[in-house]
Amino acid sequence: MDSIVDRACQHIQEWIVTGRFKPGEQIKEEIVSQRLEISRPPVREALKMLEATGLVVRKPRRGVFVPLLTKKDVWEIYTLKAALYELVMELALEVMTDGQIHEMETLVEKMEKLVIEDTVDILKYQKHHKAFHRRLMEIAGNNRLNTFAANLHNQATPFSYKSLHQKDHLLRSVQYHREIIEAVKSGNRHLACSLMKQHVMDALLVFQDEQGAVWDEGLLSSMVMEG
Template sequence: MRVPSVTDVIREYIEKSIYTGKFKPGSKVTEIEVAAALKISRPPIRETFKLLEAEGLILRIPRRGVFVAEINEKDAWEIYTLKAELYALSIKLSFDRLSASDINRMGRLVEAMEECARSDPPGIVAYQELNTGFHDVPIEAAEHLRMKNILQGLHNQIRYFSSQTLSDRDHMERSCNYHRKIYEAFKCGHLEETVQLSREHVMAAFSAFETKFVHASHSLNSNKSML
């Protein structure tokens, strides 16, 4: 088992801080703050910033510093539509490779996701991990490293926003239903149905993003203009 490097530790800390909302979109992240939190020197933090910038998680602005990347409606549309097609590709590439054990694992993950949705309050962090595990089954079986890496980067860019939309129990339950249907379609050997359900599932998540962040922002701006 590989021992985590200093860069791994820094990366995990910053990513988790973004996902949980400790570092909110648009907020500044300083080397001093990260160094103090992890009790490490600053040079490896600079290297980690470069990696996270390449993934789109942070933005380095000359003479101003490092900021958590913000996502507008067009950014989100690009991310979700690309995710939808890459998930579809992972299903097509893996469909004949998945074993009975793989399918059963997906079923167990769906059951655990449904349990998260039933809990009070809903288990958002656990649900996200289970959701990732579910999609990782066909992604790993597809044996397409570049696709896997691109999907990981896209997932990282919207994980904070995903956690916010999943705070809506109705959205989490709809997500559960999609995963249940995708699993059943896999189990029955229905390729086209599985691909279609996967695309619908991702775009339903985009609709939840629009409702939570875009429409709410438009409504707020409209109310301000009336004051």
Template structure:
């Protein structure tokens, strides 16, 4: 296992222990600290993080569902390769699908849904903790499409959310500030019941994030 960096858990009340472990390992994989084909040894990870093997085992299972590792019999978890094409595909699909879902969702939103979006935008604008910001960001996007009547479309989007998309605020140095501005603009379009504009803004928001993530990973 790679020894060039230090694995460190950050305390945050919104995360269970295995989700904290999962977040740390996910970022280490995406940043290239663990290389494709590298074996992740539960005992070594547990020792480095100061936890038992159970949360590490649960975290690795979650990372397997996200497509970041493969768990093989008698070998354990192996890091999968993640290509630029993978990122471009996922973010391209997200941009198109979430645009559609938001356009349909806005038309069916109740005032309490819009109020919840505003609460989340304000919470993100005030947040100084990256883990908290990520959780609010995920919830913001979830509420945006929650009233979409096409449930298969929503299910497809939720599948695409697995893995690195939720990690971008920690991976891109200027992502958070740009996203705060874009979230506020999306909220304003929803408040005006402008479904087309909200969809357009969501598309641009996701596309920009994907493009920046590809650039960051290529440079690293």
């Protein structure tokens, strides 16, 4: 059952990130179960898991929906994420071994290989990107902090998917990770932490610039998730 739930969770998350389920849209158990050809109980469990991360919201007597976020919501997600990621970096640097640095660099190399392709698989890039930050959280070893940071990462994923289609931003993203690794290897902790925060805030600025004409009365329209 767990593997079926995990698979359902992965598919629903991918559909939200890529815009198949748009902001404000209801996610119906029967629709998901039909698409995946599974029963509804695993879908129900998957939606509960995603609700815990903030990627979906449950409205009493109405069902489960993709959040329709305000401009302020997006700002809060990214600014809090930037602060937590900086702290994760700081804690990880206290205990990081040479072997762990090598692990992190290997993930950066995977991202670098992807971005030089003519057509970049953004979902695969995000997978390596998530693995990089998840490993950093594991090294930091603060479970409560890691839970908060991971949830914010999940909530920001739909926005980063959209903005990473800009090749300039994609290249800057991977460059930030390369510079972070080089700062870690050289022992420059202050620079590594500063770059981590800049990396997150740069993503916010790119998204805000891109969506400047899309904000409608403070709400993100479904156009945010198109493309």
